[in-house]
Amino acid sequence: MRLPPGVETINTHKPSASSIIPFMKLIHWIHASRPKTLPAAASPVIAATALAYHDGVFNAIPAVLCLCFALLIQVATNFANDAFDFKKGADNSDRVGPRRAVASGWISYRSMLMATTGTIALAFLCGVPLIHYGGWHLIAVGLASGACAILYTAGPFSLAYTGLADVFVMIFFGWVAVLFTYFLQAGEHSFQALLLGTSSGALSMNLLLVNNYRDYATDLKAGKKTTVVRFGQKWGRLQYTLTLSLAAIMTLWLAWIHGNPFLGIPLLALIPGFRIPSRMRSAHGVTAHEKLLKQTVAILLLWTLLTALILVLWPASSERPHPLEEGRRTAQRKQLPQPSFQPNVPKRCGGFPKTPREPASLCPPNRLWP
Secondary structure, eight states: OOOOTTOOOOOOOOOOHHHHHHHHHHHHHHHHHOGGGTHHHHHHHHHHHHHHHHTTOOOHHHHHHHHHHHHHHHHHHHHHHHHHHHHHTOSSTTOOSOOOTTTTTSSOHHHHHHHHHHHHHHHHHHHGGGHHHHOTTHHHHHHHHHHHHHHTTSSTTOTTTTTOHHHHHHIIIIIIHHHHHHHHHHSSOOHHHHHHHHHHHHHHHHHHHHHHHHTHHHHHHHTOOOHHHHHOHHHHHHHHHHHHHHHHHHHHHHHHHHTOGGGGTTHHHHGGGGGHHHHHHHOOHHHHHHHHHHHHHHHHHHHHHHHHHHHHHSOGGGSOOOHHHHHHHHHHHHHSOOOOOOTTSOGGGTTSOOOTTSOGGGSOTTOOOO
């Protein structure tokens, strides 16, 4: 039957499998990148950049390159973890957490290894221009970051299987990320950046801790000796409280050094976290553990955003000097040599009119004498 002009037909055909498969592949790759862990990579860069802006040394180009490098290294670590956990048997049907791409058959083991290598290569491409800002020693930092991304799970002495993953997170997602992001903009290191890096690293450690607490049973069976497996679930809950307290102490110390009480406001983001250890005890199933992970991510993001906002809104020139710094400056002033006045210079040279008997050569130019 022929339809009148202007009347369109309704397409009742279902989309073909060839059009659905690429979309599903993309979803699987996004799932394998673990977007919920990316705040651990972005937060230290954001905090360090805010401190650089606060100190008047902000530089957008190295800041953006550092952010790209950190995110890509995090994704590469997740890809490697997905592949090698499957190879070592840690990801199986008994796992409580979300499904992994290689273990579920969504992505092949070989493809995941190639993606890991490619992501690290992209991270290095972002890091090469940073040599212009920080020098050739940054190559060592980049190589160490890329190597640890693979050795986090790969090899007989991988960091995740020997209980050193927490140390890795503190070093690379705390101190290295903050200190070098600030250094590449300011040209020097800062003790305030060290405090920020310690806080950021401690909060990022809690993300790892929640995951390890959830995977306790399967990690124990697979021989993956995380800190929770080594010391028990009770220690895991205590460690969460200790790292959260460490972040709070570093935040207070930073506020005291700057003499800015508003820098204590990010403590409000940490207060709800002290309830999470008790919830970890009663958490069962994927939904409960995922809720704890989301809350931990929210704490990290809120702390970072509040800290960055306050550092940007209150520049260094509006703050009073730190008491120790003020005392050091006072001591330096006392040690300065006192000016000695020349006895042969007439005292009337300090702005008083000279008499004809006093030659002008006796009065030093552009200087007032008492």
